[in-house]
Structure formats: structure tokens, C-alpha cells
């Protein structure tokens with residue numbers, strides 16, 4: 670499952686590839702699961718919009734869309750596009766059917782209306798930027814035709830990924846952004862909480878996008894046991910924890926920078942990069958600092974790894 674650093678890497682890669690491009694049309698597949706907003710709304714928001722920016726919010730990828738600078742291309746002449754097909758229409762073999770083309774002869778009104786396209790990759794979701802002739806992979810749920818001639822495709826075999834749209838600035842990811850947090854915003858999140866600090870770190874309503882591995886690694890670097898009640902952790906330790914969270918996520922993002930192309934190129938099969946784990950997945954192995962065997966406990970159903978000597 671893509672964690673915050675992977676999503677950040679993917680969003681940066683996409684920003685580099687498609688920011689400034691214009692979505693000329695969109696095809697959406699027949700599977701209902703990936704569509705968190707109705708197909709019609711997604712199509713209406715995306716078609717003929719310019720991608721102003723692509724950024725990460727929590728574990729979501731947000732495309733900020735704008736209208737108004739979109740010129741009607743000569744190739745968009747009436748009759749050029751296939752007619753909109755009804756939902757549930759048969760797919761042509763080997764090629765997805767067109768379901769949500771906007772009326773081609775409507776043109777683009779010079780409005781300032783903007784929207785956001787929000788992509789959550791779920792477990793196996795992927796965004797590909799590719800040439801139109803590249804093979805359409807099985808489990809492709811959306812294809813955006815871009816003015817540059819390329820296509821942006823959403824592929825997701827397990828269909829836990831979600832596509833939705835919101836009005837401009839309307840998307841709220843919940844919680845605070847760990848990389849942007851300072852101590853004055855970080856401390857109140859945990860004040861009075863009797864839950865283990867590990868559970869609190871994973872709580873997406875508090876912090877956006879800190880996953881299991883990164884929580885374990887951050888707690889190790891801060892010298893705090895995952896089971897410690899959040900409310901018992903001192904201000905100094907909290908300061909160390911915040912610094913560790915930023916450090917761990919920052920290192921993972923830096924590692925990901927070199928493999929950006931793996932995510933957005935046509936054959937984005939390359940696995941996610943991995944931080945050199947100090948505790949996660951190292952149960953029974955010697956601590957890299959003190960050689961005490963690493964322990965594993967289950968907290969809120971998640972595996973948690975720590976050094977019983979370095980962490981208190």
C-alpha cells in the first residue's frame with residue numbers, strides 16, 4: 670500500500686509530467702468501485718480543464734484544475750468525437766468503450782470555474798502517463814486524453830483506489846500534514862490521549878498519512894516505546910518524535926526521488942523504494958544501536974517493532 674512518501678513521490682512525478690497540460694476528454698470504465706463521485710460529475714469537472722498543479726494531501730493525490738485559458742482546438746470540430754455512450758453499454762473487444770465524453774460541439778466557455786480531481790491509490794492503484802498507442806492494461810478504470818497527445822491512465826487491479834472530484838479548494842484530507850507541523854500544532858493532537866502513542870500516530874484524524882512502518886521507525890529514533898500512553902510523553906520527547914517523523918518521511922521521499930519515473934512511466938511495475946528499516950520487520954534481530962533483540966507486539970491490530978533497551 671503506498672504510504673505518504675510514495676504518494677508524495679508520485680505526486681511530484683505527475684506534477685513534472687502533466688502540470689500545464691489540458692484534459693481533452695476522459696473515458697471511465699464500467700466498474701463502480703473506483704468512482705467515489707458520479708461518472709458524470711468527474712467527466713464534467715475534468716474535460717477541457719487545465720491541470721494547474723498536482724500535489725499530495727495526506728495519502729491523496731490532488732489535481733487542481735482550472736478553466737478559462739483553454740482554447741478550443743481545431744481538432745475538436747463537431748463530429749470528431751464518438752457519441753456519448755450510455756452507462757452499461759457493451760465494450761468493444763480489446764478497447765474500452767466511450768462512456769462520458771462531453772458534447773464535443775459545446776466549446777469551452779471562458780469561465781474561472783475550477784475544481785479538484787482527487788485520486789486515492791488504495792492498495793494497488795497506479796497512474797500512468799503514456800503514449801496513446803501503449804497497450805491498455807487490464808484493470809484500467811480511467812483514461813484521460815491530454816492535449817499534449819499523451820494519456821493519463823488509472824490502473825487498479827484490486828479496486829481499493831478511489832477517484833472523486835470536489836469544487837476548487839473543497840477537498841479536506843483531515844488531520845494535519847506531518848511535514849508541515851510544528852510543535853505548537855503537534856502537541857495538542859496527543860494531549861490527554863490515553864491510547865498508545867503508536868495508535869495515535871496512525872490516527873488519520875490527527876496526522877495525515879503516517880503509516881505503520883514510518884510510525885515504528887519514528888518511535889525508534891525518538892526512543893519512545895509504541896505502547897506508551899500518548900498523554901505520558903513529555904514535551905521534550907514529543908519534540909524529538911516530531912523531528913523523527915519528519916526525518917523518516919523526508920528520507921523516504923529523498924530515496925523516492927530517484928525512482929519517480931518508475932511510477933509514472935508506462936510499465937510502472939517497479940516496487941516501492943524502501944527505507945533502511947531499523948526496527949520494522951526485524952523481530953529477533955539485534956538492535957542496530959545496542960544489539961538487544963528487537964521485539965514485536967501487536968497494537969490496534971498492527972505489528973509494532975521496538976528495541977526494549979533504546980525505547981522507554
Ligand SMILES: [Zn+2]
Pocket residue numbers: 956957958959960961976977978979980
Ligand atoms: Zn537498542
